[in-house]
Amino acid sequence: MTRSLAPPESDLLAEERRVLRTLAAALPEARYFGRLRVRTSAGERDVLLADRSWLGDELALIDWRTAPLAEVFFTCDVGDDYELERDDRLLRGVVVRRHLVHLRGGELVGIDLADRRLRRDDADRWLADDRPGPRLAPRPPASRTRPLSPARVELDPNQRAAVELAARRSLLVLGEAGFGKTTVALHRLAFLARAAHEARRPFRALMLVPTPGLQRLAVRMLAELGVPRVQVDTFERWVTAQARRLFPQLPRRLSEHAGPGVRTFKRHPALRDILPRIVAGTAAMREAQAGYREHATGLRDLLLHLYGDRELLAEAAAAAPDELGPAVLSDVLAHTKIQFSATTERAMSHVDAERLQTLDGRPIDAGTPLADADSIDVEDFAVLFALHRRFTGGDRTPHGALSHYQHILLDEAQELAPIELELLARAVAPDGTVTVAGDERQQVDASTAFAGWPAVLAELGRDDATTAALTVSYRCPPAIEDVARAVLDPTRRPRDIAHRDHLLVTRHDSPCHQVAALTDALLALTRDDPHVHVAVVCRHVETALALHGALARALPARLVVDDGEFRFAPGIEVTTVQDVKGLEFDVVVVPDLDAATYPDRPDARRALYVATTRPLHRLWLASAGPRSPLLPAWLSDHVREDMSSATAPPSERRAS
Ligand SMILES: Nc1ncnc2c1ncn2[C@@H]1O[C@H](COP(=O)(O)OP(=O)(O)OP(=O)(O)O)[C@@H](O)[C@H]1O
DSSP: EEEEOHHHHHHHHHHHHHHHHHHHHHTTTTOOSSSEEEEEEEEEEEEEEEEEEESSOOOOOOOOETOHHHHHOOOOOOOOOEEEEEEEEEEEEEEEEOOOOOOOEEEEEEEEEEEEEEOTTSSSSSEEOOOOOOOOOOOOOOOSOEEEEEETTOOHHHHHHHHHHOTTOEEEOOTTTTSHHHHHHHHHHHHHHHHHTTOOOOOOOEEEEEHHHHHHHHHHHHHTTTTOOOEEEEHHHEEEHHHHOTTTTSEEEEOOOOHHHHHHHHHHHHHHHHHHHHOOOOOOHHHHHHSSSOOOOOOOHHHHHHHHHHHHHHHHHOOOOTTOHHHHHHHHHHHHHHHOOOHHHTTTSSOOOGBBBBBTOBBTTTTTTTGTTEEHHHHHHHHHHHHHHHHSSSEOOOOTEEOEEEEEEEETTGGGOHHHHHHHHOOOOOEEEEEEEEEGGOOOOOTTOOOHHHHHHHTTTEEEEEHHEEEOOOOOOOOHHHHHHHEEEEEEEEOOOOGGGGGGEEEESSSSHHHHHHHHHHHHHHHOOOOOEHHHHEEEEHHHHHHHHHHTSOEEEOOOOOSOOOSSSSSEEEHHHHHHOOOEEEEEOOOOOTTTTSSHHHHHHHHHHHHTEEEEEEEEEEEEBBTTTEEEGGGGEEEEEEEHHHHHHHHHHHHH
């Protein structure tokens, strides 16, 4: 309902205008997002939420991201008592006012109270709307039961045919997100394990997934399916263990500070093309052998010849100039130089070991550019196996042989590089088979150059694999699926925008406004639907860290980045696109749908596709600032705009 302002609301408006005038007089460029008035034993005072701190005679700005009083703003309502610990003192008070403000061109255009918005309309009148902030509709009680575990679902005929394919055949499982690829692949594994058991054949299986989160989920599902003795790992962990066993002389330290170009180069097919040059011996290798150079040609030194030889790198880069530009080569050369320098501990091995630790007990190089000295990259292991194979014709060393499996299941296989697939092909036992599950639309590792499924099968030596294309969607409601498909293909029209409850699209005046809206909406949702599992999925780790810091002041939100420690249970988890591959949640919030985070580029489309295809029930797309061009055009009418972006101030409208 919209109405004129009641007298107390008019008083509040006048008060807010005074605050704004006072601030403008003291700091003409300053802006603020909200006001908190507290009463303490020293009297009442106002603080303004801004993006910096400042203390004036009558007003104080506090940084909304870090100030302790900002926590009071996000966690308390008007009338609430609060207590803050600061410098061993307890600060107590009562919240007297708490509201967000909307400014445009320095003019006040709106004030958001807990249950109302005061706003200036097109004719310059101030009105009050009974409008709470954006809300996610709770799931209907009937759909609150946990979805069936993939281990317990009734397979459809298409899925069953794939699962029960003759045991000697390899399988490629394709389909859009949520069509049951992982489900089919796991059931296939169970089917093969049973068949081997019945035939009294040995059955050793390996399942590789891209993230620790999916690894944990897969382990659970395999236990539910009753499949014993399957090793589930990420490729990185598996290859590290294999390399450590077969090449124990390699450096123990894994690098932590390689530039982004290093991973791209080391996983790129063009790198493989120059390996024969190392096998034949480069000029530098011949000089080393002749004793003119310091380095011998031990296995690891081959990496120095491979990555430290500018001419050889340039030769590889010439084959893929778009992906392996000068920045990539500089990253590789600089990183190689550091990796092959001695650590300070080694260079100063004559000094007492204890004196080579920092005060907090860390190695003296930690946190310095030398931190990666004498280290190896996880990507080097596949390269070393490839070199070793090219030199010796096999995968055996004096320390053992590459492990072999009767079955290898590769989930999310679109992320694997050719040199990794080449190694995995050799890990399949002579009578073994492979299941490959994947979706090229979900390829998000920026260092992978995906060359298509025929190329993947060829690398694995499985051109004869049977392809199962899954066609039934099981995870996302149609309204969400339509959004996800249109993210990939903007010409796709929605089948169904009737189910509005499934979707919420908002744009906020600032990150502070956005955090306030997310906090309020998630608190309301978890109150109405206590068993809901929510993921806030950011594209970048830095955003996840910052947003978690802001949300965790008011909500029991957990941060899950890199370690895959999802609870798979009710709660709120702040995470990244990379971490949620293959997973699903009741509700997904994409909080960074802005133009800088999701520009009109294929990699951004794929990342957004992954994020938008995780929800079982609700999807909230939110942004502060210019909206991403990837938001489907037909959704524009459904965006709930914050004040300033929706209403130009009268002065601007008159001018235009
Ligand atoms: N036949 C089925 N009946 C009911 N539910 C199913 C069926 N097959 C799969 N599901 C459910 O669909 C959801 C998605 O399945 P799954 O994770 O296997 O899909 P996916 O294709 O691997 O997805 P992604 O590409 O996102 O990894 C899961 O909740 C799973 O339990």
